[in-house]
Amino acid sequence: MYNSLDDIPATLLLGAGPSGVAPSTYHALSKSIIGHMDPFFIRIMDELKDGLRLLFGTRNELTVPLSGTGSSGMEAAFVNLVEKGDKVLILQNGVFGTRMVDVAGRLGAEVTELAFEWGKPVDVDRVADQLGKDRYKIVAVVFAETSTGVRNPAKEIGDLLKGTDALYLVDAVTAIGGIPVEADNWGVDICYAGGQKCLSCPPGASPITFSDRAVEAIKNRKTKVPNWYLDMTLLTAYWGGGTRVYHHTPPVNMMYALYQAVYNILEEGIDNVFARHERVHKHLAKGLAEIGWAFLVDEPYRLPELNTVVVPEGVDEAALRKRLLNEYHIEINGGLGALAGKIVRIGLMGYNAKEENVDRLITAMKEIL
């Protein structure tokens, strides 16, 4: 009998996630498990919720980590709010926007998809135009599009929605902990994030937050949430204050890790963390300029944590990535969907957002090319 885990390679993760994990977070992950109703675990939960509120920029009571990876956040966001026939406007300029269309459609939403060129930001004027044409229960956008590296104008879209009935749903999976997220200031009603991007937590627990208005909308549903596992009313009875009602067993050790990951960010100082991402992104830009590679996205809309870079004519990006992984133990990712083969995606997220990692990558790329 042979245990393959013994051979897990030490890989520098500079892709679109999962990202590298700090030693303190690995340490937290493997701490002794305790029961999910243990008073000590409940204290950890409460402190974790407070930390997540800081990262989301919210005072929302209903702010919890879900027992799933980032995609479970998208599922939870839609399944709790959508009822059959509800009008949902999705601003789509990447893979995760198209996924929203799929997720909402499966739940019976009447989806309007407003599509924008991949690699460009959502055009706020076109959104305003569309909002003049119809009324929507939900307007949804991906803030940091992981497939294109675009930072969408989440604040400006929020401004358009202020004073309307529409619930504002924002995907912050790749944003949180890398660039500022200000859910309350932007009028966001539902916001979910991933642990495995800039929080540098292994995937398996995903923060989500609902405004009081969103909670009210869930309470006013005509039908039960068609997903027991992710039903926020049931989850609130467990994660909320007062008497805890057992719902399901959460991933206890993943919660330790997420707690530690959030703790690490708050200890470094959240603004310092954002500044570090920005600085290391500029360092990458300099390195890429040296080898003559250009960004896909115009400068004001680039994500420091997820860099999409156009593959120059004549370069086989799949072969490049394979050599980087096998010979240099560095992972970067290719493009998704329409951008497959045309770009590579270089993530500088959380713990791995360090100049020395950029240097290691650029040196390796120079040697290979």
Add this chain to the structure above:
Amino acid sequence: MYNSLDDIPATLLLGAGPSGVAPSTYHALSKSIIGHMDPFFIRIMDELKDGLRLLFGTRNELTVPLSGTGSSGMEAAFVNLVEKGDKVLILQNGVFGTRMVDVAGRLGAEVTELAFEWGKPVDVDRVADQLGKDRYKIVAVVFAETSTGVRNPAKEIGDLLKGTDALYLVDAVTAIGGIPVEADNWGVDICYAGGQKCLSCPPGASPITFSDRAVEAIKNRKTKVPNWYLDMTLLTAYWGGGTRVYHHTPPVNMMYALYQAVYNILEEGIDNVFARHERVHKHLAKGLAEIGWAFLVDEPYRLPELNTVVVPEGVDEAALRKRLLNEYHIEINGGLGALAGKIVRIGLMGYNAKEENVDRLITAMKEIL
């Protein structure tokens, strides 16, 4: 700033789960993360699927760990098979049976609930009777009822269903790795399990298996699975053989831990593991007899891994459990639902199924009572 994780108590988990975790599994959990499309991770996935097949007693191609805790298995089982109006027969004799009724009902199933006394097994004659009255798309039962400690006659129910069109759905959350599960021999079509019970893996990844007949039924759905995250057709494209298509980022480190947990069982020998559970259960029975506590369940239907014990007149079970936790660092659980306050649940699962743990518990109980 203060990190509460530093104070996590070392607790002996003898409740209904999560159970104790072996040092090797903690070690696996905190190994270096690699990408979810890394060829090395794909190898780990393939080996893990093989291990899970052995534990389920199946040769089903579609056997994977889900990216969620045990309850996500129940959700996945029903959401992939149920379409609006489908007839589902649920054999209910505990909390997890009632949960099935809720889960299936939310998805639009026409549910028939056949209820049995809590603490007694499902009565096969009554099931046969019911099957004569109507035709069902799905017949579902909880094999090891975690709320009552009853081992239901999963094989005998399967025998009744052989030759019918009904899909047989079995919850093996608390069974797997503790008592034999023989999905193929019993004609089970959908079976899910928990990592955090007798597999002694922290919660966060849950094995599930679908027979070819169940896969065919999913393919023949008229509507898309109303749950993107748990859609088995999409998951198959990622977990299946051949070209891997990215679906969502699975909890990589949880998969390491589950791999190690399964490895540990196979290394000990699965029959040895079952024998150990049986032996330690008998050791507990002896200890309980000494202090005059009786089992809720008749001997032939007891689960060795989950012992439900009637609280004697005059004993405050909540106070007992609190003292066990606070003074002796031992967790046992109370009853759920109708059994709250009437029983305690003592789990002897996986890594913690050891005589010395029973001795520690019985000694503590003697001191307190």
